[in-house]
Amino acid sequence: MNLTIDIGNSNIKISKFENNKFIELLILHNELDIIKFLQSEVNNTFINSIIICSVSENISELLLSVARMVKNFIVFSHKTPVPIINVYSSPKTLGLDRLAAAVGAFTIFPNKNCLIVDAGTAITFDLLNNKGEYLGGAISPGLTIRYKALSHFTKKLPELEFTENLEYPGKNTINSIHTGVQSGILYETEGYICNLEKYYSDLHVLVTGGDVNFLVRNLKKPIFAQPNLVAIGLQRIIQFNEKNP
Template identity: 40%
Template sequence: MLNLAIDMGNSRIKVGFFEGGSLVRESIFTDLSQIGEALKDQEVQHVIVSSVRKTPEKLSNVVPLLGKQLLFSAQTPVPLQNAYATPSTLGVDRLAAAVGAQHLFPERNCLVIDAGTCITYDIVEAAGVYQGGSISPGVNMRYQAMHTFTGKLPLLSGTDLPPRPGKTTEEAMKSGVLYGAVAEMEGMIQHYERQYKSLTVVLCGGDAPFFESTVKARIFVIPELVLIGLNRILEYNV
C-alpha cells in the first residue's frame, strides 16, 4: 500500500511514491488527473500535498484514498523544533527539505541547499532545531535580472562554464552568473563550517548537478530531498 508525497509547483507536479517509509519511485506530472490515471490499479493509504497553487478540497476526487489527506502548511506539526521568527512566511519547501535532511542525517548539523528558482541555504542543528538561513537568486533569475534591468544585455540561459576572463558580453555575463553563484555557495559552506565543527552539506534542486560538479566541498546530492521530507511529515502526523 502506497503513501504519496505531492509537491505542486507552478508548472509541474512532483510525486513521490512511498512504501513502508521508502521511496519506491518518483514521477513528474503537469496535472493532478494524470496522477489518478497512474494509480488506477493501486491502493493509496495517505497523501500529503505541498502546493504553491490552489488544490482540490478533496484529493480523493482524483486519487482514491483509504486514509488521510494532509495539506502541508505553516500550522502542520513537524518533527523539528522551528526557531524561525516568522514561521507563517517560511516556504514549505524549505521546511520539508530541512525535515528530509534531519531524517536522513539524524543528530548531525546540516546545511541544506536547494538550488532551484532561488538558491536557499538552511541550517538544521544536530539537536533537531531548524534555525533558518538565506535566500538568493537562482541561476536563471540572475540571467533574467540582467536582461530586464538593462537596456542592451541579452537574455541568456544554461550552465556551461565560459572561459575566464570572458572575451564577449555573453561570456562575461555567464562568467558573472555561474562563477559568482559557485563562489557564493562555497562561501556559505565555508561560513557554516567555521560556525559548526561538524557539518553535513545536503544539496537538492534543479541546478544541483551543476553545483555538484563545480563546488569544491563534500556534498551529498539528494534530488528527492523535499519529497522525503514531506513523507516524513506525513508519517509524523498519521
C-alpha cells in the same frame, strides 16, 4: 504505498514510497495532470497516504476531493506537526518546501548540523542544528532569474539560456555573462559553507533542486546530493503524523 506531491514554482513532483523506500518520481506540469494521475492510482493501486505540499495556498477543491479518497490525507501547512523544531521568527512565512527539505535533512542525518542548499527558481540556504532546530537561512536568485535580470534591467545585454561555462576571464560578452552568473552562485554557496563551518562543527551540506547537478559538478566543498530531499521530508512527515495523530 504513500504519495508525496510537491507543487513548486516550475513543475509538480509526485514521488512514490513503498515500505518507506523511494521507488519512483513523476514530473507533471499542471493540476489537471495531478487529478488524472490520482484518479487512475486510487482506482488501481492501494494508496495508504497522500501529502500535498504547495508553494501556493490555492489548491482546487477537485484535487482535494480526489486526494481525500485515500485512507490518510494531509495538506501540508504550518499547522502540520513535524519532527523538528521551527524557531524561525516568522514561522508562518517560511516556505513549506524549505521546511520539508529540513525534515528530509534531519531524516538522513539525525542530530547533525546541516546546511540545505536548494537550487531551484530561487536558491535557498537553510540551517538545521544538531538539536533538530530549524534556525533560518537565506534566499537568493537562482540561475534562470539571474540570466533574466541581466537582460531585463540593462539595455544591451541579451537574455541567455543556461549553458555551463566557467571560463575566466570571459573573452566576449556571452561568455562573460555565463561566467558571472555561474561563478557568482558557486562563490556565494561556498562562502556560506565556509562561514558556517566556523560555527558548526561537522557541518553536513545537502544539495537539491532543479540545478543540483550544476552544483555537484562544480562545488569544491564536500556535499551530499539528494534530488528528492523534499519528498523524503514529506514522507517522514506522513510517518510522524501516523504515529502522533
